[in-house]
Structure formats: structure tokens, C-alpha cells
Amino acid sequence: MIRRRHRLPWVSYLLVVSGAVLMVVPFLDMVMTSFKGPGEAGRLPYRFLPRGFGFGFGNYRAALDQLDLPVLFRNSVTATALITGSVLLTSSLAGYALAKLRFRGRDLIFRLVLTTMMFPPFLFFIPHFLILVHWPLAGGNDLLGRGGAGLTVSIVALTMPFLVNGFGIFLMRQFMISVPDEILEAARLDGAGEFTLWWRVVLPQTKPVLVTLALLTFVDAWNEYIWALLISTADPGVMTLPVGIQLLQDHVDPTRTMPVVMAALVLSVLPVLVLFLLLQKHYIRGVVLSGLK
């Protein structure tokens, strides 16, 4: 029995560590490839390590030069910031109303919010695009939404379908419920308005959830690909980082330019990875709360 207790952890270690290696090796391969010289990637037999790290500088510079990373970064950052800001604001406002205010229709609205989470995103793909194209009085459209490009020509188009998030509202509501009513009542008796209550009392109390929600939203928005691909096809000026890198990758000769693509990938993945490693507790809690990503 004692022997079994000692043996088992070794089997476990072996399994977990080899699994972890499997998880990390693709990332390492990406980094290693980004340091390989011309003709080195894809050559047979395969070698994990680059012959030297000297080519790395050239690859990263090439990635910076050829991708116009500043513009891609600017678009990605702008869209991500808009989405994250909007989700935080709308979720905490709606969450407060649903948790702490009493009004007719509250349960109905809450049920509606829950229902929104059941609709898969692909169902809205086509209609969202059409709604943006035919947005009245924007981008040269008339009142009936005809004649122009609507909102598809602006960076707002990247963010529109993601500005409000049913899960975010749900999450904020669940946490705001636990804020003691006595505090709110006391403040109300002191003559504080609901806006002040929300801003001064409830928000500070729910800061950890806000951080979690911000992280979840940030990571999703930063990594979003399909919608950004569609909008960038309509208007290359609003191309985001993932779309730009994919475009680059689609048309390269693997042996020749793969290191540059990998360098670009490293640059695009790094900000999120660092953020995740710094704040992983908040993030992982968010994933547990949302059930499953």
C-alpha cells in the first residue's frame, strides 16, 4: 500500500509533464522557427533548434516592415479597447439594474438576457453584415439604408456585434446581488442617486469581477478572426492583427518566409500571453464562471 502511494505520483508526473510538453512545444516551435534562416525552416531532416539565433533580428524586422504592424496594432487595439470598454459599461449598468433595482419587467428582461446566450454567433453573421451595410444615414446611405457602404467602412464595424454581451450582464448581476442591501439603503436615505450608488458603492465592491470580465472580453476581442476577416475584406483599412498575419501566411512559400510569419505570430501573441500570465487567476476564474469557454 505504501509502495502504491509512492508509485502513483511518478506515473502522474510522467503523464502530466509529457502532456504539458505537448502543450508548450508548438509555442516553442513557433519561437524557434522565428529564428531560423532562409531555407532552414521546412528542410529535411527536421531540426527543432535553429542553427543560430542571428537570423532572428532580420526576421522580426521583416515582420515589422512588411506587415505594417503599427497600423494592424492600432486597429486591433482600438477595436479591443472599444469592445472591452463597452462590455464593462453596459454589463455593469444592466447588471446593477437587474440585481438591485425593482421595476416591472425585470424578470422578463433577465430571462431575455439569458436567452441571448443560447444563440450561436454564426447565425448572426450574415444579418449583422447586412445591417451594418444598410445602416441608415451612414457611409453615404440614405434614410432607407441604400446607396452607400454604411458602417462597414469604419473601425466601428469591427466592434458593433460585440458591444454588449449577455454573459457579461449575467456575471455582473450575479455578483452585484451579493452587495448588501443595507449599504445601498443607507446611501439612498442620505439622498444618493442610483447613478452615484452604482459608481461609488457597487462598482468598487465588484472590482475583481470587473477585472475578470475585462480580461475575458479583451482576450476574445483581441483574438477574434472571422468577423474581422469579413470586415477587412470590405475595407482593408481596418484590418486587424490576426487577419493581416493570416493574409501573409496564405501566400507564402513555407521554406522561405515561414520564419517571418512565425516572428509576426510571436509578436501578435505576446501581449495577450503576458497579460494572461500576469492576471491568470482572474482569467481562469472567469472561465470557470462562464462554465466553459
Add this chain to the structure above:
Amino acid sequence: MVNTLAPERAEHPASRARPAGPGLAARARRRQTVVAYLFLAPTLLFFAVFLVLPLGFALLLSMSRWAGFDLGDIRPVGLDNFTGLFARGSTFLTPILANTVLFALGTVAVALAGSVLVATCIDRLRFQGLWRTLYFLPMVTTVVAVGNVWKYMYEPGGLVDGVLNALGLASVAFLQDPHTALPAVVVVQAWASAGSAILVLTAGLKSIPRSYYEAAELDGAGAVTVFRKITLPLLRPSLLFVCITQFLTGLQSFALITVMTKGGPGDATAVAALEMYRQAFSYGDWGTASAAAFVLFVVVLVITLVQLWVLRRKGEDA
């Protein structure tokens, strides 16, 4: 997909407050109503424009012929788009819908097997946080990075063939061979989603009382017996949850496939959501695309309802 819980009744603060008079209470409640709808206005407006309106639009389009350019040209055709999808010779049912289900099933199987194994093992180790973080890395990485890194690893001269060759095995053109392309993509999707499954399963494992294991140990049960007789049955709710949510995600996902194979070779990895994208945005057949989206939606909806039903029943059991 997100686990939807039944709405809980919130405390009603105003009902417990002791107002100075009936008029004042009514006024306070009226004011709260106004404020509440003010707070909810952006949300409700958004759902009206980006949820209700699109649903109607999608339904209209799925029963119309439309090239996608002039709103005046939308021509109603009844259920033609749906019958077209299931007509003899249509590729929607096989291989596209079949691929979609295989992709989802394969992902669930691989991810579940891996994550059960890893989660039970992690539970006995030190540095649990570190391990979970490592397994979680793919979840925060853009699908463009995940897809391209793996695509490159599958290429001739890439890591996977390198390992195979080192073991004395022949190279396989994973993404070029119609027989291996779908399994190859399934592995990547499972790899990317294992982290969150491990997380949920770990939470499930933590809720199994220690005393059960101790009792089993006293009985002299082997590790495999303990796993089969105690861990698995008690982990069933978490397993079910992971199964269903991963399956739903698998049914809908096409970003990874877009990045890695674009549905090829041939239509070996063509899935429904990708077909919808192509019909609309490449072939200009918005009606068929919307119909395909609805068919997939019905599949997803049925599974979601099953999930809700199963989880609710589980709640009643407890």
C-alpha cells in the same frame, strides 16, 4: 457556449425599506423604474438591433433568393433553399454536415480522454496552478496563431513528420491527404480546448469527498478500480457538462478550419459554418447560406435544450 442557470430571485430592497409614507414609496419605485430602464437602455437597444432584427432578417433570407446587393431584389421562394440543401446530389448532408458532426464528436472524444487523464493526475501533484496554466496557454492564443503553427508542424519537414521519422516511421502528408486531414484538425481543436476541460474537471474532482478514497484504500482497491468505481461516477456531472459544451463549440467552429485547410483537400474538412460563409460571401447565394445557418442552428438548439434538461435533472437528483 455558456452555461445558463435558472434565474434566481433577487432580494427586493425597496420592499424591505420602511418608507415614510405610501406616496413617497410609490414615487421611489417609479423613480427606480425610470432609472432601471435608463441603465438598461443601451442593452435593450443593442438586443433589438443586433439580435431581434437579425433573427428576422435571417429567417426572411433563408426563404428568399438574393444576390446580396440590392434590398429591393429579395425574392421569396418559400422552403426551396431548405429542400435544395437536402436534395439528392446536394453535398450539404454528406459530407458537410457529416464532417461537422464528426469534427465535433472527434474533438469531444480526444479532448475528454486527454483532460480526464490529466485532470485526475494533476489532482495528486504539487504546483497544480503551474500545470493548469501551461495547459491553458492555447485558450488565450488567437486561432490564427494556433492554426498556422500546427499547419506548419504538419507540413513535410515540420515537427510532426520529424518525430515520426526519428521513430523510424514514414512521413505522412497530414493536411494534404483526405483521409488524415479531418483527424489532424480535430487533434488541434482538442489540443486548444483541453485547458478549459481540465479546469472544469478539476473543480469536479475537488468536490469528491476525500473519505471515499480513504475508504477504498482501506479496502485495498487498486488505482484503476478506484478510478472506475469512485472517480468516474462521481465526476459524471462535470463530464456531461464538458461533453455537451465542447460538442456545441465543435459544431459551430470553422475559424480553425478556415485557417488550416479552408475545407480541403477536396471537401474532406468542409463544415457547415464554413459552407455558410462560402455560399454567401463567395458564391453570392445568401438564401442558401441563411438556410444552412438555420439548419445548423436547429441542431445546436436541440443539443442546448438537451443540455439544459440534463443539467436541471441532475440538479433535482442532488
Add this chain to the structure above:
Amino acid sequence: MTRPRHGLDRRHFALALPSALLAAGCAAPRRGTGRPGDPIVLTLLSHYSSGALRKALQDPVDEWNATHDRVKIRTEAVEFTDLLTTFMVRQAAGRGADIIQPYCLWTGQLVRAGVLRPAPPEHTAEIRRGYTAAAVGAASVGGRVYGYPTEVQTYALYHNRRLLRAAGIDQPPRTWPELTEAALRTTRRDRYGNMLVQGFGLSSYDDSTTVGQTLALLNAAGGTFVSADGRGTAIDSPAGRAVFELEHRLVAEGASAPGVNVYQAFPAGQVAMVISAGWWTGSLRPLMGAAYREVGVAPVPVPRAGDRPATLSTGFLLGVNAASRFPREAWEFLRWLNAERTGAKGVTRMSALQVSVGSLTGRADDMRALLGTGGDPNLRPFLDALAYAVPEPNVPGAQQAKTLLRTNIEALWTGQRSVEEALRSTRRQVDQEVSRLW
């Protein structure tokens, strides 16, 4: 997706593409300022997105912009794989380019969707007069011409003379029995069974190596892919069966290995024969160096000696967007680019442009003038083929039909379907897909 490739050189410049796209997206107002006196800006969207092709198109555009004050042209480009989607999405978003250069295969779809505008009568007359019948046909739908044919590709048999000689064959095959025999005789394997030389390169690498080759052989056997009325496929015919049987036999007897990328294997001397389009000469020459001397090009073999020669032609056309606010100006530019004769040889700017990148146009006289003296003798068979080539079908749904044909060919090659099953399922799938569109 299809990819009539334009040489590997394009890939080397592909890196600059996203930045070029971004620049195009951010640049100057799209359609001029609208103020009287300011120039009209017309956009031109093509797949000449990088390298030599990009420059070849930009040169005449710069010339036009320098010599014309009222109408300016601005080029936009995406890679070929993204071209159709870009047309459709930008059109749906109300910002389609004024002038577009689609692949002829898509003409039917674009006409049906109301993207392409029919050529005005004087341009129609000019086009009918100046181009070969195949080129005009590829740019027409239902008897109406929709644009100036630009790049034209015909298919012929590339062969490695050294490998043929080594197998004791002096002449490239002219008939299918000769082709089969040459393929079997040139195939070589090492003692472990690894393929050293593939007799006939059937490659599932892209559309032009699967569908392109198959359709060239089908046309050579007197068959067509799409029925005469355009409402279904004619693949399930004796000619179609003969092609599928030929390919099946070549794979089954080990003379072809569909998993191999012929674009790499042929220049490396590992493929004896392969059917491909004319643009390939332009990239094989620099790639192979001295070894290019061993590359020969012959017409696509016919089933029996004495059969009429035939092959496939594909191509592009320049047309005007139905949504353009300045169609007259756009057509005027197209006439200047495609029909006006300049220079010592008296050829059109488009002909000079295409030949400079190793392609052809459907103007046979221009081609003879440009290729007559010197030049690569291997381009000759492609030029000759202009006279008898069958244009790729361009009915609505042609792209879908081509994609379906490709999957079925690949299923045939990998042994998932027999010849009969592949023919039947191609017919069923294509007929269903195309019938939906009528």
C-alpha cells in the same frame, strides 16, 4: 480554391501584400471629391497584387494618369484566392471597384448577380473583331460580351526530354496509348518502392493541376464539362469516362502519385510529363536554370491518332462594374489599355504587359508579333492552341461545379470512388448545384 498560378516569383513578393492593401485602403477618397473640376477617380481591382505582375499593370496605369487629367485610375489588388470573395463582399458593402478583372469562370455568376455591365456596342464590336473565338466566348454570357479578354492560358503537355530519352522515347506522346506507355516506361522506383520518377504528374495540389488537367484531356477527347444549354454537366459521357479511366489507370499502375506537388517535383526532374498552362514556362525558366533546356512542350495528346486537337483555355477579362457611376470613362480607359496599338510592334498595351510576364492574350496577331522573333520556343504550342482551345465554362455556378468536380477527381485518385461512381456522383452533385441557380 483555384489558383491559376503565375509563377513562384510572385510568392517572393507576397510579403509586401498586406501593407500594400492597407495603403490602398487608407489612400485618398475613392471616387474623387465630387467637386466640379476635380478629376474622377476610378478604382481597378485585380489579382495582380505583387511582384512583376503588379508592376506590369501599374506601368500603363501610371502612363494613363500622367496623360489624362479628367479621369484617374487607382489600382487595388488582392491575391487570386481571395479575389471572388472580395468582389462579392465589396459589392455587397456598396463599394465595389469601378473596373474589375474577374476570372472568366465567374462571369456567369457575376453577370447573374448584376455586378458586370454588358460592353457597349462599339466595344463589343471591337472585342469580337480583335480576339480569338475562345477568348471572346470566355468573356461572354448568353451571346453578350461583358469585357475585354486579358490574360489567356491554354493547356499543353510539358515533358522532360532527358527522362523520356532515358526510357527510350524520342518523341512526346501524341495519343493516349502513347501517353500511357510513355508514363509507365518513364516511372522509376527504388527497391523500397519509393517513387523516383513519376511518369505522368497527376497532382491534387490545386485546381489547375486537378481540374485543369482533367478538362484539357476531356476537351482533347471531344467532350465538354458543361452541357450545351449550360444547365448541367456533360461529364458522364464516353469522353468523360475515357478520361477518368485513363487517370485511374495511371494512378492504379503506379505511373502517377497524386500526393506529390508537381510544381516542385517537375523542375526537380522527378516528373516525366505533366499537363499545365503556359504561365508555367515563365517560372520554370529561372527556377531550373540550365536544366530548362530539357523541358519541351507539346500539344495535349488525343485519344486516337488523327483525332482533332483540342485543349482547355482559361483566362481573365476586364469589365466595368454595373454600380460604377462613370461607366463611359471606365470603358474608355479599357479601350485605351486593351485595344489601342502603340510602340514599334504596333501591339496593345495589354498584349505587351501579358507577354512581359510570360502569359498570352487572345490577340493572335499581337502574340505573333511579340513572340515571332526570339522568345521561348516553348510558348509556341500555347499560342497555337489559341486556335482550337475550348474555353472553360462560365455559366452561373461554374465555380461551384469546378469545386465539386475537383473533389470527385480526388476521390477517384485516392481510390475512394470507382470510375463509374465518380462519374455518377459528379453528375448528380453538379446538376443539383447548377439547377438550384436557374
